[in-house]
Amino acid sequence: MAIDLTNKPIAITGAGSGIGRATALACAGAGMPVALSGRREEPLRAVAAEIERAGGRAVVVPGDVTSPTDCARLIERCVERFGSVYSVFANAGYGQEAPAHEMTDDDIRAMFETNFFGTLNTIRPAVPHMLRARAGHILVCSSCVAKFALPFFSVYSATKAAQNHLSRGMNLELRPHGVSVSSVHPVGTRTEFFDTAMRRSASGRLIKHTPDAFFQSPERVARAIVRCLRRPRPEVWTSLSVRLGMSLGMLLPGLSDRALRRMVDQRLREGEGAGPTAHAPPHPEGASA
Ligand SMILES: NC(=O)c1ccc[n+]([C@@H]2O[C@H](COP(=O)([O-])OP(=O)(O)OC[C@H]3O[C@@H](n4cnc5c(N)ncnc54)[C@H](OP(=O)(O)O)[C@@H]3O)[C@@H](O)[C@H]2O)c1
Structure with a gap:
């Protein structure tokens, strides 16, 4: 039977934009009080106002996920304001385009x-509350690139694979105690992600060859997340074709590497004479939707 989300509070990081914002609005629409976090306060206030205008409840708790203290405060404020924390969506993250060997430590x-x-900082302070309640749902925003090593996004892909493994392992550890853990695997999504990646990339030349039509909306990801909250499962995918492609790639790694090598070779030809980051393939998360 589907879980009724009414009055089950959720804390979301990176809630001021993109997937986090859309998920906050969708969760509020499903009746969940929402604790919103991120470093910039203004976009969080705008999301909170939107939720409240629609009759929902929200609290803004600005913070940086690299600070365990800020993350603990997010969970504390959620419990103070709404009485408990049923769910956490560890969503804050960013990417950078560069060959791994050129990135600094x-x-x-x-x-x-x-x-x-x-x-980890976001999840940890919520777990004791969930264990006491013997109920809860942790969601982690990984990516489709968790499942294959993508050239020029190798380090980003590694962070997403690490999140995926953490979620799968924690799900096995916590399920017996009534707590679900799910990793979310969006494909290319229209958000600020690409502006941030562009700013951080060495040459500032993030290449986006993928037509806009291939990108999904953050609302689509948010709807999949709400479905998963209602009916928990270990992984959330927003595109069946990509999920099947990833499974095939894992079964036959030589085949997927051949396809990726072709993309790299093409970029090398097109970027002849330019700096290394100009040689990047289309953005992985924009490769297919
Ligand atoms: N867009 C895609 O194609 C795509 C595909 C697959 C997976 N993802 C993943 O989806 C997640 C959300 O990204 P998005 O696409 O929605 O991009 P986004 O609009 O740039 O959202 C990222 C959010 O993370 C917050 N953030 C970044 N660093 C933070 C920090 N140190 N502490 C607290 N908050 C921080 C940002 O807010 P502040 O700057 O205000 O802190 C921002 O609201 C990321 O984990 C990303 O890797 C994205």
Whole structure:
């Protein structure tokens, strides 16, 4: 039977934009009070106002996921304001386009700090509440690139694979105690993600060859997340064709590498004479939807 989400509070990181924002609105629409977090306060306030205008409940708790203290405050404020924390969506994250060997240790560690350790920081303070209640649902925003190594996004893909493994393992550990853990695997989604990646990429030349039509909306991801909250399962995919493609790629890694090599070769030909980041293939998360 589907779980009734009414009055089950959820805390969401990266809730001021993109997938986090759309998920906050969709969860509020399903009757969930929402604790909204992110570093910039203004977009969070705008999302809270939108939720409240529609009759929902929201609290804004600005913070940085790389700070365990900020994450603990998010969960504390959620419990103070709404009486409990039923769900957490560890969604905050970013990408950077660069060949792995050209990224500095600082860049690589910073991405793991946000994408992987930020996820742990967000989840950890909520788990004791969920265990006490013997109910809860943790969601982690991974990516379709968790399932294959993508050239020029190798480090980003590694952070997403780490999140995926963390979720799958934690789901097995916590399910017996009534707590579900799911990883979310969006394909290319129209959000600020690409602006951020562009700013962070060494040459500032993030290449987006994929036509806009191939990108999905953050609302589509949000709807899939709400479906998963109602009927928990280990992984959330928003595109059946990509999911099947990923499964085939894992079964036959040589085949998927051949396809990726063709993309790289094509970019190398097109980017002749330019810097290394100009050689990137189309953005992975925009490769198919
Ligand atoms: N867009 C895609 O194609 C796509 C595909 C697959 C997976 N994803 C994943 O989806 C998640 C959400 O990304 P998005 O696409 O919705 O892009 P987005 O609009 O850029 O959202 C990322 C959010 O994370 C927040 N954030 C970043 N660093 C943070 C930090 N240190 N502490 C707290 N919040 C932080 C940002 O807000 P502040 O800057 O205000 O902190 C922003 O609201 C990411 O984990 C991304 O890897 C995206």
